[in-house]
Amino acid sequence: MNKFLSINFTLYTGIALTAILIFLAVFGPFIAPHTITDTLRTSYVDGKIIGPPLEPFMSMDYPLGTDRWGYDLFSMILYGIRYTLVISITITVIKMAAGSFLGLYIGTWRKVPQWIQAFENAWSYIPLFLILFFFLAPISVNSEVNSFVLIFYFIIIASIISIPSIISSVRKKSNEIFKSTFIEAAQTLGASRHRIVWRHVFPQLKESLLIMFILEIVQVIALMGQLALMKIFIGGTIFRPDNNIYLSITKEIAGLVGSARENIYSHTAYILYVPLVLLLIITISFSLLANGLKNHFQSTYQRTPWIKTSFEPKLKPKRKVYAKLKNK
Amino acid sequence: MKILQQVLFIFLLIIFLAAIPSIIEIDPAEKNISWNWSGLGKGIGDFMNEILNGSLGTYQIGNQIRYISDDIFGYFLTSFSILLAGVLSVIVIGLMLGIFLSQLRITRFIHMLLNVLSAIPDFILIIFSLVLAIKIYEVTGVRIIAFSPESGVLNIWFPMVLTAIAPTLYLFKLIAVQYYQTSAEDYIRTAVSKGMGTNYINFQHVYKNIEPFIIAELTKVVSLAIGNLFIIEYLLNVPGITKFIFQSNQFQPVAIGLFSMLLISFIIYMSIRFVLYIFKRGFIYE
Structure with a gap:
């Protein structure tokens, strides 16, 4: 029983959920029962009228229901999920690569210039989604630009503006390690700066950088969601002024949430809940993955508190057994 | 410098x-x-001209063009009170749950809840709270939120709660990690072995050592709260500073709005520092 409890469930659930999401992102459009332009025609089935908006679980053909115009929600999210995942992961790769590269090197400087710190502080004060809002607002709504150009543009700007915060946290970690005695020993032996960074500092940070990577994906999705609430959808917004309708061109999940936001006040709230729940599942699976990895790594280096705290980690440290004890 | x-x-x-x-x-x-x-x-030229002429310029809301100087005071006060109440409760809840009440059994349960919540991005939490408020109204008939700017308290208190959610989760997580780290230090062992009570240790040893981290993260907490405030004011139609920022694309109101936000966050940062200072003076021996 004890062994059963010490399994890192968080990690395995996270891995399983993420695998499912990636599968859906790759094969989504092939599984989808309808295309995104198919609409449900009003018809009589067994004496009942079936017509849009159809609620979830009412019809086998439209498992998650349709929106007000009869488009299938299930197909919509299957088409959209690849945009959400690919965009967020691309941004994270770019910003983590650039940020950790610069951060590792800046961490080995003896003194960080004052203006860098001042810039970091100033930058962290302004919410990132606001910067993106100003960049995207003039070009996103009813844009004449191809939606791939808009996505590319979003990826570039979102990566650049989030690099400073990554540099800042990697820099602090790298600097902390740079103070250790084994670095001093390496320096005495004549190791160059590059060797110290890649052979001594980076291996110590591998695990925390991996966790940071996964958590940053969630941050990017959160950013896309915040923009979507402001009616800025990644890949372009279609605005129909006659009914005040905002539509996402790419059907990206955060965009679907944003465009269905007004449904919260009506009986068709499920149009909002379907993409919202999926977005929740996406973020939770990445968080679970990150937390599972954290537990996995942390249980190895864990310290024991002297007073009662209410947040003891459940996992026991697994240490390598080099030789068996004889007298137990 | x-x-x-x-x-x-x-x-x-x-x-x-x-x-x-x-x-x-x-x-x-x-x-x-x-x-x-x-x-x-x-843009900059026009902005400077307006400021030098002693006026704040105009902004557009719907089809109306209004003077910024007529509305800025009320908007400023609304945003300020929401943010101040939000950040103050963040600090109080964070410290209480993170340090002083962390021994109670019920806190353990709250910890679990907060840990789960902190995995969810803040905008999803905001939408869910809206859903919850609407459902409560549907079931019980008790009105929790109002979208009309004239509805007074109803239009203010819910934004305060929503603004506090994300920073609370952030600060709480930070304090929890620090508390765990600190409680493994040798001076805690010394204090325990001298027979001091847990409350005493929490106040005199743990809090004193966690305070620098809290102060270092205070800017982040305030900035998180501001980020949420932008979204909440927009979603709930609160007559606050964001009216200048999201309603128009002109240079003038956006710049004035962002500068007012800066001023608000500076005042709030300073007042929180002051509150923490008073707390330290009052309860903790130097």
């Missing part, structure tokens, strides 16, 4: 942000995005 540089950076950043909508435009002929840098100079 560092503070001066910081102020300079923020100043430049705000000017740049306010000018972006007039810099970026779509080239209809080539169907591409083009940057028109002349917008930057013109």
